[in-house]
Amino acid sequence: MSAPRKPLAETLPVYLFLGLATIVALVPFGWMFLTAIKSGPEVYRLPPVFWPAEPTLKNFAAAWGTGNFPRLFLNSAIVAGAATLLNLLFDSMAAFAFARLRFPGREALFAVVLATMMLPAVVTIIPLFLIVKSLPALGPGGWLNTYAGIVAPGAASAFGIFLFRQYFDTIPLEIDEAAKIDGAGLWRIYWSMIMPLAAPACVTVAIFTFVVQWNDFLWPLVVATDADMYTLQVGLSYFTTEHSIDWPLLMSAAVIVTLPVLLLYAFLQKYFVGGLAMGASKE
């Protein structure tokens, strides 16, 4: 930090506040992790046990060995990864046209895009299921029970288009004009001129798409009809039964489910914070 040193009287309250806020933010993570390394009896002791007497990692092994967890892990990675790549491409392409090209119906189409944000998928899941089932080419059940069927409904998002559009608006139009004079086509302008400048937007859309897809529960549950097509979030339900919940196992599985998202964030974090705000960058 190259900032000049500030007096303690000024920094101390900042640290106190941030320290407290960090504790509040992280307590659920801590509790999840501590429960995961406890033995069964310690989970149920009162007053609550914080650090277990004999921390154990065997719950992680047990959770990993339940059902076909490695396969579910792979499925989640494929689904969330594919959805992320498709969103990066489709959302930025659409946003490029909305931000930098003039065509009839532009604002009307954009309004329709925004309107799709207004209804949660939960309430339209029956029509969605019927549509995915009747898509051609992948078998008698349409796209049911396929990666394509799980990914497709989330392959583009209004939020992503909106964020990319806002970001593209901040890039000077002269770049496109200069490129046009040089004889560049629209695709080249989009792919080689604009996208390289949009790294923060890409990182933000990538993180959000990945997190949303990784954490989705209801759609993968409904559309997958094969245990091998389930995702991790659905797999979490292996640890709850009609009558009981195995907390240490469930929380171990929750740690396994949460870790990849945290790792992805750790990698991309540097670029992320700036990109998130671009939705508001132009008003």
Place this chain on the structure above:
Amino acid sequence: MTVARQPLLATLRRHGPAYLFVAPALLVLGLFTLAPMLVALALSFTSWNIVGPVKFVGLKNYALLLADPTFAHGLWNTLVYATGSVTFGVIGALALAIALDQKVPGIGAFRALLFLPALMSEVISAMVFQWLYNEQYGLLNYMLSLVGIGAIPWLTSTTWAMVAVVIMGAWVGAAYNAPILLTGLQSISPTLYEAARIDGASRWQEFRHVTLPLLRPFTLYVMVMALIGSFQVFGRIFVLTGGGPVDATMPAVQYIYRVAFTFNQVGYASALSVAMFLLLMALTWIQMRWLKEKEA
């Protein structure tokens, strides 16, 4: 016919590439979001119990929903939750953003860590909050007991349950929105603060007359998005309270889900969805008008 087609063809020829750029995203959104919404709209004029035939009933479902106390109650809960979680989420985010804007050593680590709540899956976070909130053995009441505060019935009283749900919503909301407002703060030119200081403005006046007005586009964005998000809340509350006690925290979406999948009334559930969609559109519009007016 040819007269009408000619301009269309010409338009397509001239703007074809632009349409090609929007086509993939619009195809996805159209097929998987818009089309289901239109099917729901069509179903909203029918009565369908899944195994029987689809019967056209005109506006009957809409007449029913106007007199449905449970739906009204669900909408009310959604509004209370939205108001609470948006307000506290945004205030919390603003406080965090201001603290994170201080140039002190180690601030980068705080910025990274304070975003983590936005990454936890809603099902997992709600399950953990269940433990934290438990009246008898929860961590929260245990901590309160250490400082001499009696047990709070977080999830076992109709009033406290909504508080508990709102706190959980604000916990995510503050983390999610803080980076956005932080960027907003950083976009304010330091010269403006210097000018204010020369004019002898206090810290509060500075905040009130420089920071807040210049941050408005960011707060507007954050509030609109948070409102839309809070209207869709479902899994989080369902896991934490099941919508209870006595439906005290049941959001409209949960009621719609129940009508469709427990009561098998798909037509009626569709009408409820349409009503909620229209209501959210109207609210978003009012909110944007209101916040923009304040700006002017």
Place this chain on the structure above:
Amino acid sequence: MAHTFRSFLVGALALALTGAGCAQERRPAGDAPAGGERPAAAVTGAVPPVNPALVGKPATLTVWLAADYASAPLYQDLVAEFEHAYPGVTVKLLGVPWEDMPTKVKTAIIGGRPPDIAHQHPFALGAQGFAEPLDDLWQAWGAERDFLDGPLSDVTWRGKRYGVPLDTNCTILVYNRALLRAAGVAEPGPGYTFTRWREDLRKLTDPAAGRYGIGLTTGSWHTYAFVVANGGDVMAEQQGRVRATFTEPRTVEAISFLTGLGHRDHLGPTPTTKAKDYEDAATLFTAGKVAMIYTGPWDFATIRKNAPDLDFGVTRFPAGMDGQARGSVQGGGGLFVPLGAPNRALAFEWMKWAVSERYAMRLARELGRYPVRRALYADPFFKQDPAVRTFVAALPGARPYKLDAYPQANQAFMDAVKLAFYGGDPAQALATAERVAQLAIDATEAQ
């Protein structure tokens, strides 16, 4: 009651013996299917004979079981053995969270791709039109008399059989011996009534020490045990018309008693209303914070695992206010064929295997889920553990909760019970709910 049950067992034992002598019952061969080590129990007990009508017909059988069942080794073995017995048949086993099963099945039916077998309360799905009637297959099988009446009733609606029961249970009373001793309370046994129960709970409750008599739960199924014990009911068929009977005096009395234990008498902590609120009661019991819970046999293993030092006793669900012993609520699940599923006959064959001696006993031993066929209770396994013995003896008195044949009526009852738990007047709440429920029932019947 105990006497009748014993005569059941004697009869059942005789039946089992003759059954075992039958040449057509397939005895386990020496060659266990591949798949690593397995408990010795894996190769004992009969499975049904191969149905010649179904041999040589290739098919894919899709089976959706509750997630914890589907991931149990015994069903993997069943699938392997079934596929071996019916060459050309592939069984696809899928675990589905118990509470999400109806949603998933209904969506699949809408999409025209239902599984061949699903797992839930068959009578409820049959009543709503989501399950295929299986009476012809039951008749051809001719094994109906082997089944306990309660579980059979769980697959039956209006005289039609919509599935095969898989396992059964009922609520009993579980108590912490040490806490009872400390409070000078005698262990409950035969002749225990609501009134005495409440007196004991008073002695066991010490809010200052954070200790309560009972762990409460608000679910309608758990609550129905109190209604049954008190001689009431929530639904009755009179002259062909189904009536919601929430306001029947004995029903109101039972709900008042139960909900009053919480907010009026403060003998148990206020329950939450999350989807699995009975989990809180079990957690408090395990932690020694409540002295008694009303629960099912599934908690025996959980308590032993999570509180190895806790000495607990088990007794039948107490009798109601009038002191007459009646029983409690029956649980368990069954298998059914969702509407429009393609392989009805083969599906039924698989169900027969699932309730065969070999796999029903493994279900009991490995997952703690109890059989639905009388003869199996002759097995010494059910006599080893006093807790299990008590539960088994209580089974015949249990009555299934059938209101969820009408989901809206069920919701209304649930809402009324919860309202009463949070201080609402039980009689008034039940009266309002009864009107709502009756409207919903009439609307369903009119269709």
